[in-house]
Amino acid sequence: MVIYDSSIPQTPVISALKGVWEKRSLLKLLVARDLTVRYKRSVIGIWWSLLNPLFTTAVMFYVFNTVFKAKLPDGQSFLPYLLSGVLTMTLFNQGLTMAADSIATGAGVLTKVYVRPEIFAFSATISSAINFLFGLIPLTVVLLIFGKHPGIKTPLLLVFMLCMTLFTTGLGLMLAIAYVNFDDSRSLINIFLLALQYMTPVFYPITALGPHTQRVIHLNPLTSYLQIFRDVYGGNAVATVHEWLMMGGTSIFFFVLGFYVFGRTWPKVVAKL
Amino acid sequence: MSNEKIIEATDITLAYRRTRHRVSSLKQTAIDTINRRMSYEDFYALNGVSFEVSRGETLSVIGRNGAGKSTLLKVLARVLPPTSGRIIVRGSVAPMIELGAGFNPELTGAENIMLYGTLLGRDAKTMQSRIEAIADWAQLTEHLDIPIRAYSSGMVARLAFATATDVTPDLLLIDEVLSVGDEDFQTRSKARTEAMMNSGCAVVLVTHDLTAVKSMATRAIYLDHGAMRASGKPDDVIDAYHADLA
Numbered sequence: 001m002v003i004y005d006s007s008i009p010q011t012p013v014i015s016a017l018k019g020v021w022e023k024r025s026l027l028k029l030l031v032a033r034d035l036t037v038r039y040k041r042s043v044i045g046i047w048w049s050l051l052n053p054l055f056t057t058a059v060m061f062y063v064f065n066t067v068f069k070a071k072l073p074d075g076q077s078f079l080p081y082l083l084s085g086v087l088t089m090t091l092f093n094q095g096l097t098m099a100a101d102s103i104a105t106g107a108g109v110l111t112k113v114y115v116r117p118e119i120f121a122f123s124a125t126i127s128s129a130i131n132f133l134f135g136l137i138p139l140t141v142v143l144l145i146f147g148k149h150p151g152i153k154t155p156l157l158l159v160f161m162l163c164m165t166l167f168t169t170g171l172g173l174m175l176a177i178a179y180v181n182f183d184d185s186r187s188l189i190n191i192f193l194l195a196l197q198y199m200t201p202v203f204y205p206i207t208a209l210g211p212h213t214q215r216v217i218h219l220n221p222l223t224s225y226l227q228i229f230r231d232v233y234g235g236n237a238v239a240t241v242h243e244w245l246m247m248g249g250t251s252i253f254f255f256v257l258g259f260y261v262f263g264r265t266w267p268k269v270v271a272k273l
Numbered sequence: 274m275s276n277e278k279i280i281e282a283t284d285i286t287l288a289y290r291r292t293r294h295r296v297s298s299l300k301q302t303a304i305d306t307i308n309r310r311m312s313y314e315d316f317y318a319l320n321g322v323s324f325e326v327s328r329g330e331t332l333s334v335i336g337r338n339g340a341g342k343s344t345l346l347k348v349l350a351r352v353l354p355p356t357s358g359r360i361i362v363r364g365s366v367a368p369m370i371e372l373g374a375g376f377n378p379e380l381t382g383a384e385n386i387m388l389y390g391t392l393l394g395r396d397a398k399t400m401q402s403r404i405e406a407i408a409d410w411a412q413l414t415e416h417l418d419i420p421i422r423a424y425s426s427g428m429v430a431r432l433a434f435a436t437a438t439d440v441t442p443d444l445l446l447i448d449e450v451l452s453v454g455d456e457d458f459q460t461r462s463k464a465r466t467e468a469m470m471n472s473g474c475a476v477v478l479v480t481h482d483l484t485a486v487k488s489m490a491t492r493a494i495y496l497d498h499g500a501m502r503a504s505g506k507p508d509d510v511i512d513a514y515h516a517d518l519a
Binding site for chain 2: 001002003004005006007010025026028029030033036037108109110111112113114115178181182183184185188267268270271272
């Protein structure tokens with residue numbers, strides 16, 4: 001029999017992670033729910049979800065390849081470079097906002113039923129990761145057209161996806177608190193995400209920038225994530241050790257921070273709802 | 274076993290700091306902080322509440338709006354830990370929440386039964402085997418394979434109620450007695466709720482319907498501004514509540 005005793009102290013982060021693990025069958029169902037809603041009911045579902053990144057890529061490709069004449073270092077091709085950038089940004093933006101959204105919209109249930117809200121955030125970031133896998137289909141096609149192939153580093157893609165999932169889950173948990181507390185946080189985060197997109201080398205080569213700007217761009221963790229993705233899938237960049245450390249470090253740091261902050265703040269939010 | 278205490282609440286208090294003006298936008302928060310107009314107050318949603326509920330008992334919680342009744346349900350559902358005091362809940366807890374709150378309109382009836390049941394803490398395998406029985410009670414067997422956005426509100430309510438009440442928990446939390454659906458559903462849901470109450474689980478019933486309190490509750494407590502004003506026999510507690518209202 002389950003006995004709930006409020007006087008038993010809870011270890012921050014650890015007990016939340018345990019709670020998520022105990023309810024992993026619910027997590028599975030939530031991911032299945034997200035994917036079902038997105039794909040199963042429509043034959044064009046998968047293509048529909050790819051439409052946005054593909055269309056964005058087409059527009060950017062036209063603008064930067066024709067108007068600005070972007071120049072990449074030798075041996076790198078612009079279209080796969082750009083598409084990897086757009087896919088990475090989509091993975092990040094989607095994971096982050098869907099994680100926060102799933103908790104904010106689920107608040108009605110989460111304030112009445114004992115379920116770790118962190119499970120909702122996880123289900124959102126995991127389904128974004130699966131969505132991202134579908135995006136690899138057009139990327140592979142583009143790579144092959146440009147005479148490139150995914151290469152032997154492809155298994156490292158899993159490390160990239162794991163880090164991104166942890167990173168967006170942690171950040172999404174903190175954003176969820178903002179979503180529930182402040183009505184206007186949704187529009188503000190969009191401005192912030194737009195600025196972040198320009199601070200990430202999605203459509204320009206880092207080498208095109210001055211040394212000071214380059215340093216700023218490297219402070220943005222997403223630059224490391226993106227460069228690693230380009231390196232391990234298609235060889236359109238060379239990721240440095242520093243970038244691997246940045247990706248690993250920020251994913252664990254923000255994951256733990258997100259769980260900690262959320263665990264401390266959520267009860268106060270629930271009390272007010 | 275029948276005297277087994279399901280809930281032991283000792284001096285539970287739930288206090289938090291809130292802004293006096295209930296600011297709900299970042300813009301307003303920023304303006305108020307700059308102008309030094311942010312003022313906080315300590316708010317006691319619950320203040321030293323103690324009670325016990327044994328198996329087979331139905332405790333009714335009454336009080337005005339904002340007295341702390343919903344907060345108490347959140348504490349009992351273990352969604353909200355008390356800031357001080359101690360609460361012990363033995364066994365499984367099932368909240369009867371707004372019907373359909375955990376539903377997704379795009380999923381089929383069967384998929385929603387699975388999701389909702391698992392959300393309520395039940396085992397996924399058990400849920401799988403219960404889908405038919407649940408649909409049968411809800412009289413929705415023929416509609417199980419269509420997305421519930423095509424359901425009428427009465428159908429959604431039936432499905433949600435049937436899923437929520439499929440198993441008898443050790444503690445049942447009821448926030449307002451159900452008043453949805455047609456007459457047939459009302460009669461059947463009332464009968465099912467009463468059967469659950471009589472089957473030996475503990476019940477905490479929050480309601481404004483004092484007639485329901487008199488007929489269903491074995492004991493009652495009266496909350497006012499988070500504090501317990503009266504506790505005991507339903508009739509006496511209702512009298513105390515009425516005396517305060519007058």
